[in-house]
Amino acid sequence: MPDQVLDDISHRRYNPLTGSWLLVSPHRTKRPWQGQQEAPSKIELPEYDEKCYLCPGNNRAQGDSNPQYKNTFAFVNDYSAVKEEQQEYHPETNQNDVASLLLQAQPVTGRCYVLTFSAKHNITLADMTAEEILPTINTWTRIYASHLSPSHPLKEQATKALAAIPPNPDGEVDPPKHQLKNMQIFENKGAAMGCSNPHPHCQIWTTSTLPEEPGKELAQMAKYKGENGRHLLDDYAKLEMEKGERVVWQNDAFLIVCPWWAVWPFEVIIIAKRHVRALVDLSDQERLQFAEAVQEVARRYDNLFETSFPYSSGIHQAPLDCTNEEAENSWFHMHFYPPLLRSATVRKFLVGFELMAEPQRDITPEQAAARLRACGGELYRKALQ
Amino acid sequence: MPDQVLDDISHRRYNPLTGSWLLVSPHRTKRPWQGQQEAPSKIELPEYDEKCYLCPGNNRAQGDSNPQYKNTFAFVNDYSAVKEEQQEYHPETNQNDVASLLLQAQPVTGRCYVLTFSAKHNITLADMTAEEILPTINTWTRIYASHLSPSHPLKEQATKALAAIPPNPDGEVDPPKHQLKNMQIFENKGAAMGCSNPHPHCQIWTTSTLPEEPGKELAQMAKYKGENGRHLLDDYAKLEMEKGERVVWQNDAFLIVCPWWAVWPFEVIIIAKRHVRALVDLSDQERLQFAEAVQEVARRYDNLFETSFPYSSGIHQAPLDCTNEEAENSWFHMHFYPPLLRSATVRKFLVGFELMAEPQRDITPEQAAARLRACGGELYRKALQ
Ligand SMILES: O=P(O)(O)O[C@H]1O[C@H](CO)[C@@H](O)[C@H](O)[C@H]1O
Ligand SMILES: O=P(O)(O)O[C@H]1O[C@H](CO)[C@@H](O)[C@H](O)[C@H]1O
Numbered sequence: 001m002p003d004q005v006l007d008d009i010s011h012r013r014y015n016p017l018t019g020s021w022l023l024v025s026p027h028r029t030k031r032p033w034q035g036q037q038e039a040p041s042k043i044e045l046p047e048y049d050e051k052c053y054l055c056p057g058n059n060r061a062q063g064d065s066n067p068q069y070k071n072t073f074a075f076v077n078d079y080s081a082v083k084e085e086q087q088e089y090h091p092e093t094n095q096n097d098v099a100s101l102l103l104q105a106q107p108v109t110g111r112c113y114v115l116t117f118s119a120k121h122n123i124t125l126a127d128m129t130a131e132e133i134l135p136t137i138n139t140w141t142r143i144y145a146s147h148l149s150p151s152h153p154l155k156e157q158a159t160k161a162l163a164a165i166p167p168n169p170d171g172e173v174d175p176p177k178h179q180l181k182n183m184q185i186f187e188n189k190g191a192a193m194g195c196s197n198p199h200p201h202c203q204i205w206t207t208s209t210l211p212e213e214p215g216k217e218l219a220q221m222a223k224y225k226g227e228n229g230r231h232l233l234d235d236y237a238k239l240e241m242e243k244g245e246r247v248v249w250q251n252d253a254f255l256i257v258c259p260w261w262a263v264w265p266f267e268v269i270i271i272a273k274r275h276v277r278a279l280v281d282l283s284d285q286e287r288l289q290f291a292e293a294v295q296e297v298a299r300r301y302d303n304l305f306e307t308s309f310p311y312s313s314g315i316h317q318a319p320l321d322c323t324n325e326e327a328e329n330s331w332f333h334m335h336f337y338p339p340l341l342r343s344a345t346v347r348k349f350l351v352g353f354e355l356m357a358e359p360q361r362d363i364t365p366e367q368a369a370a371r372l373r374a375c376g377g378e379l380y381r382k383a384l385q
Numbered sequence: 386m387p388d389q390v391l392d393d394i395s396h397r398r399y400n401p402l403t404g405s406w407l408l409v410s411p412h413r414t415k416r417p418w419q420g421q422q423e424a425p426s427k428i429e430l431p432e433y434d435e436k437c438y439l440c441p442g443n444n445r446a447q448g449d450s451n452p453q454y455k456n457t458f459a460f461v462n463d464y465s466a467v468k469e470e471q472q473e474y475h476p477e478t479n480q481n482d483v484a485s486l487l488l489q490a491q492p493v494t495g496r497c498y499v500l501t502f503s504a505k506h507n508i509t510l511a512d513m514t515a516e517e518i519l520p521t522i523n524t525w526t527r528i529y530a531s532h533l534s535p536s537h538p539l540k541e542q543a544t545k546a547l548a549a550i551p552p553n554p555d556g557e558v559d560p561p562k563h564q565l566k567n568m569q570i571f572e573n574k575g576a577a578m579g580c581s582n583p584h585p586h587c588q589i590w591t592t593s594t595l596p597e598e599p600g601k602e603l604a605q606m607a608k609y610k611g612e613n614g615r616h617l618l619d620d621y622a623k624l625e626m627e628k629g630e631r632v633v634w635q636n637d638a639f640l641i642v643c644p645w646w647a648v649w650p651f652e653v654i655i656i657a658k659r660h661v662r663a664l665v666d667l668s669d670q671e672r673l674q675f676a677e678a679v680q681e682v683a684r685r686y687d688n689l690f691e692t693s694f695p696y697s698s699g700i701h702q703a704p705l706d707c708t709n710e711e712a713e714n715s716w717f718h719m720h721f722y723p724p725l726l727r728s729a730t731v732r733k734f735l736v737g738f739e740l741m742a743e744p745q746r747d748i749t750p751e752q753a754a755a756r757l758r759a760c761g762g763e764l765y766r767k768a769l770q
Contacts, residue, residue: 006490009471012594014489019525020597023466031464032446034582079416081408081738081745086394098620101613103645104399105391108408111610186737194734203737209397211742212405228486235483259487269612314741337740349579351589352571353466354697355722358596360466 003170007364015261016224018216018233022263022359029342036144037345038192038205042319045122045198053078054199055239069170071110071132072139074115074204078306082110084205110180110207113173115139117200124189124200124308125281125298126379133291136202140185140315141279141287147162147189147206148280149179153328157280164284176264180206182214182319190310192347206320214316222329233331246365248372253289254295258365258372264347265341266304266368268297269333269340278317296376297336303375307344312337392749401609401617401644403601405649407744408651410464414727414747422730423577424696430507430583437464439584441504454555459500460559468494469591469624475599494516495565495592498558500524502585509574509585509693511764518676520620521587525570525700526664526672532591533665534564534706538713549669565591567599567704575695577724579734591705599701607714617621618716622656631750633680633757638674641682643750643757650726650733651689651753652744653682655719660719663702681761682721688760697722733769 003025012021053060061078088108094100117125117136125133142165145158153156188195210218226231240257241248248256248268255271262268270293276282278382282290301309318330341348341362354360377383397406404599438445439620441453446463456651474492479485502510502521510518527550530543537543572587573580609617625642633641633653644654662668667675686694703715726733726747739745762768 003490005472005474009474010467010493010495011474012493014492016487016489021491021594023592023596025466027468028464028466033581035579036576081397081410081413087390089390089394089396098624100623101609102617102621103388103402104401105388105655106397106406108395108397110395135484147684182742186741186743188734188737191421194420194736196418205738205742207408207742211408211738212744213740213742230551232487236487239483239487286475303528312737314737318739335741341559348663349573351579352573352697352699353590353596355598355697356571356701356720357567357590357592357598380411 007366012358013261015259016236017220017261018320019211019220022261022361023353024361024364026362026364026367031362033342033346035349036347038340039345043114047120049121049199051382052121052183052197052199054114054116054201055121055196067117067170070168071135072116072168072171073119074113074118074139074143074171074173077112077114077203080112081205082108082112084111086108090367106209108207108209109178109300110205111159111176111229112206113143113204115143115171115202115204115254117202119200124302125294126160126302126308127381128295130291130295131297131376134288135168135171136166137279137287137291139168140204141165141282142167142171143173143204144183144185144279144317144320146175147180147183147320148171152321154278154280154318155279160284161280173211174238176206178208179321180208182207182210183320184211184214184314186312186314188312190308190309191304193312195310210319212320217316218326220328221331222325223328230274231329231331233271233333237273246369248369249293249376250290251292253286254293258369260365262365263350263359263361264337265363266301266338266372267365268336268372270294270297270336272332277330278332279315281332288378294334299379300372300375301336301338303377304371305340305344306380307340309338311339392751397743398646399646401621402605402646403598404605407746408738409648409746409749411747411752416747418727418731420734421732423725423732424730426551432505434506434584435577437506437582437584439499439501439582439586440506444552452555452565453500454504455553455584456503456520457501457553457556459498459505459524459528459556459558462497462499462588465497466590467493467497467688469494469496474580485736493592493594495590496561497591498528498589500528500556502587506584509687510679510764511687511693513680514569515673515677515680516679518769519673520553520556521673522676522679523550524553524587526550526667527552527556528558529568529570529664529705531558531560532565532705535685535711537663537706538709539663540702542663546667561591563593564706565593565629566706567592567595569596569599569699571697571699573697575693577695578697580695594732599704602701603704603714605713606716608709609754610714612722616657616714618718619660621645622658631754633685633754636674637647638671639678641678642658645750647750647753648720648735648744648746649724651686651723651749651757652755653721655682655721657717662712662715663717664700666717679719684764685757685760686721688762688765689756690725690729692722692725692764694725696724733737757764
């Protein structure tokens with residue numbers, strides 16, 4: 001296989017989802033490291049922390065108090081990056097004016113939610129079973145469904161999903177005041193990824209504009225579909241299942257791979273095996289299968305360096321307000337970007353060259369996948385007990 | 386002025402240099418911070434450290450020993466991300482084959498240099514005068530000049546620059562074995578930006594391919610030139626000088642602004658005021674003026690939170706191998722991306738939403754510029770002595 005040589009030489013790989021390249025330098029992991037070390041994660045947390053603004057029954061910054069919730073609990077972020085109501089802004093646009101070309105701005109409104117995964121302060125997705133993760137997937141699905149535009153091509157699926165998933169009173173949110181364009185569900189886990197509270201939670205930022213990344217991916221997926229008549233991620237998932245070397249794990253509905261174009265050392269992507277456009281397309285069984293896949297990633301990550309592995313993760317799916325064609329071109333997937341490279345305390349920095357020139361990685365995605373394949377089994381913390 | 390409202394509302398701004406948008410949430414700086422704190426930088430370093438692989442006279446990883454250099458010293462990185470010689474790789478390309486579409490790779494060769502700014506282990510650019518920084522600018526210029534392709538449109542300027550700048554024997558490098566495409570000069574300063582050795586130094590990565598960022602910028606600059614008949618950064622610098630609110634400092638040759646589209650909290654860009662395509666276009670006087678501008682950024686950064694301020698910086702200029710048109714479209718500038726947001730220990734994390742959706746910032750570039758304008762004057766460490 002001619003690709004074997006890529007284990008030894010510097011090369012660039014192409015990310016078809018974003019249309020950009022990254023530099024891979026496999027030999028560079030031999031480099032010694034004398035720089036910043038991450039503090040190993042403290043795992044000695046209490047199950048309930050009276051100072052945590054996410055624990056059940058506690059008070060939050062703006063005076064609200066949390067219900068005695070059982071697993072998921074959703075609320076509007078007390079420090080939202082976007083708000084539903086704000087002063088209007090109408091930029092003066094004049095095509096011949098340099099300022100209109102070079103000082104462009106657009107107002108953005110929206111609503112930011114925080115959503116807990118569990119009432120317990122001291123656990124993570126890795127500690128939970130797929131069944132325990134399911135309420136989070138269900139709440140994501142209900143929140144997504146309740147934000148779709150009235151004429152959305154997935155409206156019927158949304159109605160079905162809302163009927164199929166029993167509401168969790170603490171996970172319900174009000175419908176937005178104005179129709180929004182996009183919903184970004186993401187988790188920052190661990191201090192190294194800017195998370196300021198270890199209580200297991202994610203965020204959901206809904207915005208009146210389509211952000212850069214999902215916008216780029218949608219455009220690339222549409223282009224591929226137009227040129228090849230097939231879905232990019234459908235072709236990609238099938239190709240990876242055939243090749244095998246980047247596959248970490250799979251069930252009937254989802255495939256976990258270290259993508260060919262991974263930037264972060266142990267980056268993975270969970271890809272739906274059939275054409276799922278958004279959460280509301282998932283059947284009851286598929287939601288559980290998705291929970292299983294998320295659990296596999298989280299547990300394998302923790303097992304890799306026997307630490308609470310930091311990462312940022314996020315779901316890409318059809319926008320909240322889109323055409324039939326945009327919904328059709330969407331293909332449900334979830335990215336995980338973890339910074340750790342060699343051990344629980346040595347991370348990969350995406351800095352100088354990466355910021356000024358091009359993302360750069362050291363170990364290959366194939367090497368990363370082999371390591372992640374090998375660390376299934378029980379969560380190391382359980383095995384130690 | 387209608388733009389005043391942008392101080393209070395969430396909005397997106399457009400980066401014409403890369404053709405992408407970012408989210409600005411000015412009200413969000415009020416958010417309390419309980420997450421990771423950066424360790425305050427240790428400033429108690431010795432002037433010479435026998436364990437530092439960059440100090441004069443010391444031995445390096447692969448057994449070479451450093452000369453007793455005076456200021457700048459250049460050598461090939463012992464752990465280069467790219468190398469000049471490696472096994473060949475010829476991907477099989479077959480347009481109808483899914484693997485050729487989705488598993489694309491290109492070999493990359495090149496040479497990576499490390500370059501010290503000073504023989505002293507315990508100083509930074511902020512501690513140096515413009516005259517003391519000048520040897521670094523001169524060495525950058527000589528190294529750039531010596532890597533240009535034989536038919537490069539700036540070859541004549543390169544010859545002149547090599548004649549005008551006296552060689553520093555410790556800053557000379559061999560010409561590359563094969564012609565390379567691009568040279569990225571960058572500095573990672575501080576542990577927070579992945580720097581593993583405080584000895585003041587930068588890196589220079591030359592590659593056989595044009596990386597993503599300079600590639601995107603060149604394309605955007607060419608597009609703007611084609612559409613408007615003027616240079617993007619010429620128009621932009623003039624506009625900012627007229628507006629004033631984002632200007633940090635300027636001399637006759639260079640302008641420092643917090644760009645309209647800044648992502649990092651105190652991001653700045655140094656822009657040449659006249660059409661400088663690359664380092665070799667600078668006159669003797671302009672190289673000193675450039676050193677002055679770099680000094681202003683470094684000193685103001687340190688003064689801002691009275692700390693050794695971390696950042697990544699990098700120069701964008703004409704590629705090493707390019708057409709006359711590409712050289713003409715290039716406009717010399719230098720980016721500084723610093724992570725600190727509110728104090729010497731609280732940084733801005735570019736994580737979940739930023740990675741999955743769109744870069745997001747809290748304080749506006751106008752607020753950042755006002756703060757940086759106000760902290761000129763002597764370096765705080767000097768004033769404390
Ligand atoms: O080469 P250094 O300084 O050891 O390494 C640093 O800069 C490189 C280029 O930006 C990065 O790839 C590394 O992650 C970072 O730690
Ligand atoms: O909202 P949090 O968790 O306090 O904040 C974290 O996630 C946000 C969204 O990715 C980032 O903008 C912040 O820099 C980060 O610290």
